[in-house]
Amino acid sequence: MKHFYKQFFLCLLALAMTAFSFAQTAIDFESQAPGTYFEAANTSQTSASYSGFDFTIYSTSSTGGVYYGFDQDNPSTYPESIGYNSVYMYLGTLDGSPMTEIDLTRTGGGLFDFNKITLSAYPSVPDYDVPFDIYVQGFKNNLAVTTKVALSTVIKGQGGYAVAVNFDLTGNAGFKGVDKVVITTSIVNDFMAVDNVNLEALDATSVDLKWFTGRLTGNTASFNWASGVETNFDHYELERSLNNNTFSSVSRIAAKGSEQQYRASIAQTAARAYYRLRLVDMGGAVNYSKVITVDHKNDPQGIFVYPNPATQYIHVYILKSGILTIYNGSGKKVLTQALETGNNDIDVTGLAAGIYYGIVNGFNVSFVKK
Incomplete structure (x- = not known):
């Protein structure tokens, strides 16, 4: 059996501004029953959502399938493993195809400060007692904002388990205000494990968004939304994506004040598109609305x-x-x-x-x- 044990993130939210609120989340997976397992066949990726964050695994195979689950190892047998006296989450590929990466993001999008994570990885073809590296790297708007930070680990020949590594990036300014952390390795692997996450989610609270809807009529997409309280809030940006991954701004709407209704219309020739609102306050803090799908299936029938x-x-x-x-x-x-x-x-x-x-x-x- 492959044994990996990691400590992943702890969610915290903090900013020394009244336009932000504090939301602290501890992600340690201890509430999960060891042996719980989920799989997604015939796909190259899947996400495990936990405490407001998504852990997304990517495989090199588009049809091989991926999985994730929760487990705990015998603490007397593997004292250096990620599952030593702790429940951890593991992610892998169903057919043994190499993983490309694991991404950590906020569910629905948004910024966060990344502090700590414990990880384990297992090579597709184990080379026992030979060191290899695990990397973490911060991104914002799909651009790398940090270099890869590496820690070395090894698969123990005696016992065949992976030694867990602990990343502490609390003092690394590059990991502040990121929207994605990417986890990779220096070797070909098809299995990784995570546990105990520490991070701070940055939530701009200078606007209270009541609702956000969109409809497609012909080749025109129309949007409506309403605000509650707007405090030191500057503007909205309507963003569009054709793949529900990479978004770009298509319209900018100035804030009008509290308890206001907003409308916007843009051309849409694609059969389906995804939209969200980028919420920007006067201090430059950013948050995002939920993502909505606008397609011809949702044309108003009158x-x-x-x-x-x-x-x-x-x-x-x-x-x-x-x-x-x-x-x-x-x-x-x-x-x-x-x-x-x-x-x-x-x-x-x-x-x-x-x-x-x-x-x-x-x-x-x-x-x-x-």
């Missing part, structure tokens, strides 16, 4: 109502003007309003909490009033 549930307003997007009639759950008509082609705002503060139904131009809609 009408689109959001947010759902609603509190003060519903926003109705319609392809053709008409009269909207809204009924409560008992079938009583409670509101009638003329709608123009495009976006319409309807005040529902006077409606009691509950489920409501509407009809316009033969289309039925429903929403929940909180």
